[in-house]
Each structure stands twice: as C-alpha cells, then as structure tokens.
Amino acid sequence: MNLPYEPDVAFGVHPDLGVGAAVADDQPHLDEVLRKHHFRYSQDLDVYLLPEGTPHNTAVRTVAAATREFQDAGLSVAADPRIMLPPPVPTPDGVTARKTQPGQSLTALTGELHELRRSADVADVLEQILDEHHGAGGALEEFIDTAAAWCERLDTPGGRELGQHLRTIAHHVASLGDRLADAQLDLSAMADVTPKDGPPLADVPLPKRHNVPSVTHTTRARAAVTSSTKRPDGLPAAPGEAPHSRDPAPSPRRTR
Known part of the structure; x- marks a missing residue:
C-alpha cells in the first residue's frame, strides 16, 4: 500500500501472521495504546501483532478501537482495507464456498x-x-x-x-x-x-415500536422446571414459584 505520507501508525494484515501494526516513531504513547489493545511487539519483525488465533471480528473491533484512540490524540492512522475482509467459511467437499464481502452489515x-x-x-x-x-x-x-x-x-x-x-x-x-x-x-x-x-x-421521527415483554431469567427458569416431564424429584422450585403438592388432584365430579 503506497501512501503519499508516512502515518504515525499503519495497520495491515499478513496471510500467516494475521493483523499487525507498524509505527513510524518509537513513541511510548504508541506502544502503550497498542499494548492496551492486546498487540504485542515482535523484535524479529519490528511490528506489533495480535495474539495468534484472534477471531476476525475481534481483530476488526480492536483495530477500530485503537484507531479512534490514536486519532483522538491527533495522530495519523492508515489501515489496509483487506483487514475488513472476513475469512472464507469452511464448506463440505463439493459445495461451493460462500463469497465473503465486507460492508454488507x-x-x-x-x-x-x-x-x-x-x-x-x-x-x-x-x-x-x-x-x-x-x-x-x-x-x-x-x-x-x-x-x-x-x-x-x-x-x-x-x-x-x-x-x-x-x-x-x-x-x-x-x-x-x-x-x-x-x-x-x-x-x-x-x-x-x-x-x-x-x-x-x-x-422524520420514526413511530414508536410496540413494547414486547421480555422473557426474564426467572420466567425461563420457571418454565424449564414446570413444563419439563423430566424434572427430577426434590428439585427446588423456581424463584417465585409456589411449591407443588404431591397429592393427586381430585377427580372432577360428573353432573347431569
């Protein structure tokens, strides 16, 4: 990537090493921010790298967060757009791999x-x-x-x-x-x-959405233990649930 100027920080991606960052000057602030966002300096390569196995989405969010912090401090940042390109999704043999495209969120x-x-x-x-x-x-x-x-x-x-x-x-x-x-x-x-x-x-102000009651953890717990036929004996009732009687319910009387 050829730039008309030398930025303070440049983010790029390597096919084997993942997302990395290079700095123009040996400034303590640059090192501090990159380490704060989990980049580690490689003495051999003279670049900062994210830990091996960092998920793609995590790497993208990390670069974005570090970039904002650098820009807030008045520093210039450049980033290779290929950082945004997600990795291909594994597919079974004979199945066409889904094309990955950035910007379709x-x-x-x-x-x-x-x-x-x-x-x-x-x-x-x-x-x-x-x-x-x-x-x-x-x-x-x-x-x-x-x-x-x-x-x-x-x-x-x-x-x-x-x-x-x-x-x-x-x-x-x-x-x-x-x-x-x-x-x-x-x-x-x-x-x-x-x-x-x-x-x-x-x-134009959008109309208010209908409020849909959320399912609380208590409601989920109560449903899980009351509706399941596999509920073990002696399991405590969900919070707020009244204890169930073990006596059989009386048979309804038939009336004419």
Whole structure:
C-alpha cells in the first residue's frame, strides 16, 4: 500500500501472521495504546501483532478501537482495507464456498434506507439482504446451522436436543426469508408516491415500536422446571414459584 505520507501508525494484515501494526516513531504513547489493545511487539519483525488465533471480528473491533484512540490524540492512522475482509467459511467437499464481502452489515444497509426516496431503491437494498451468496439472511441461516452442528458434535442428549432446536430456528429464518422476498417483489412493483420535496427519512421521527415483554431469567427458569416431564424429584422450585403438592388432584365430579 503506497501512501503519499508516512502515518504515525499503519495497520495491515499478513496471510500467516494475521493483523499487525507498524509505527513510524518509537513513541511510548504508541506502544502503550497498542499494548492496551492486546498487540504485542515482535523484535524479529519490528511490528506489533495480535495474539495468534484472534477471531476476525475481534481483530476488526480492536483495530477500530485503537484507531479512534490514536486519532483522538491527533495522530495519523492508515489501515489496509483487506483487514475488513472476513475469512472464507469452511464448506463440505463439493459445495461451493460462500463469497465473503465486507460492508454488507445490516447496520450499513439500514443507514442506506434513511437516504432513499424510491420504493425500487428500497427493494434493491432488501435484495442485498436476500442475496444467495452474501446476503445477511442466508448468512444467519448458515450461522445457526453451524451452531447446531457444534451442539450435535457434543454427542450428548442435551447437545442433540439443542442442535435440533437450533435447526428448527434455522427453518424459521428460511421461512422469514421467503416472506421478505415477497415484500421485496411488492416494493419493486410499487409506484413511487414519495413527494420530491418531502423530507428524507432521517429527518422524520420514526413511530414508536410496540413494547414486547421480555422473557426474564426467572420466567425461563420457571418454565424449564414446570413444563419439563423430566424434572427430577426434590428439585427446588423456581424463584417465585409456589411449591407443588404431591397429592393427586381430585377427580372432577360428573353432573347431569
């Protein structure tokens, strides 16, 4: 990467060593910030490296956090854009690997919606979510399937049960994708009705969302121990749950 000037700090990525940082001057502040964000100096290579095996998302967040700190101190920072490119996802033999592309986050796509005025443009953004190769919907379904495979690999009753539960969730995600595809088609065929002189969405206050009651840990615990047929004898009741009587319930009387 050729730069017209020499930055104080430059972040790059090596195919074998991972994400690294090079500094222009031997300043204590640069060393302090990099070590604070878990970079360690390599005497042989004269660069700072993240620990081996650092996950991709963790490395990206680390570079972003260190960059903000350097810039707040008035220092110049350069970063190789390839740092943002996620690693390929392992696939079984004979299955085409999913292409990895940066910048397809839901946050970025939601931000785009605030600047759009035509329904066809909104349909284009929604199509990116539904894209078969690098859309967020397919990526979420693949992530849940992979998590299910991880649970099943435990080869325990609990692992197999949770794996099946996750695969059911993945099925719901696929069904949601079908519904979003229907909405995307409707948007693509919808006539544009937004006034040309109307304010952008970013200037219009969004309506309040309906509050959905959250499931608390107490509620989860109570449901787990009351609805399960495998609840062992003598297990204490969930917090706030009244003790159950062991006497059989009286048979209802039949009346004419």
